[in-house]
Amino acid sequence: MAAAPGAVVVLDGCGLPLGTDLGCVHGTAWYARSLGTRLLARMLDGLGPQAGPPVAPPEGVHRPARRPLVARLAGAIADVAAAHRASCDLTVPTTPAATVLAVRVRGDLVDYLVLADSTILLERAAGNVEEITGGPYYAAADPSVADAAITGTVPVRELRRVFMLTDGATRLADMFGATDWPGLARLAAEHGPGEVVERTREVERTDPQALRWPRGKACDDATVAVCAFGSR
Secondary structure, three states, X not given: OEEEOOXXXXXXXXXXXXXXXXXXXXXXXXXXXXXXXHHHHHHHOOOOOOOOOOOOOOOOOOOOOOOOOHHHHHHHHHHHHHHHOOOOOOOOOOOOOEEEEEEEEEOOEEEEEEEOOOEEEEEEOOOOEEEEEOOOOOEXXXXXXXXXXXXXXXXXXXXXXXXXXXXXXXHHHHOOOOOOHHHHHHHHHHHOHHHHHHHHHHHHHOOOOOOOOOOOOOOOOOOEEEEEOOOO
């Protein structure tokens, strides 16, 4: 996770069995960290006062109101690929990859992006919670995968909170059935991200062999970020 005033990114590196040939001397943790910092920098670029007229729309070929952040993610993926193409084989199918969540405040609007199986929960000002989970495509070496991201823009006044969760942190709702999406959001808001992780661990410990709830990892990495919005 990385954050700056007005922007947050949460990435989850794709874990593979020990000994898998990644074709990369750096590893998955390096990839996720590098992509996250580059994406955050690109998200913030251009949000301040402009010294002169822009040379292109802020999101490249994508209109901000329709596909925010896509070009920023594509650029960040290209940045990281360029950084290790000389030393690593990026054509290997198991090249390091990661899920991506991004949230950015842009004036009176909030842009969000979801790529792969992480989740964003939008808690509306009225109290209802909207769940947004990505699809099967992960960020790796090909910038064009950014087009598979789910994106959207919501007026700040319509939001109370945005929750950003990796798949290891959504198990209480989407795997264990211990709560629903509004309940998970309420737990994170009232007791903090740490409580979401701890309660997930408690349930995981009751099924150490992953028999009751079949899953690839008995205990998965879990990250939760809570973005709160006051009245504007």
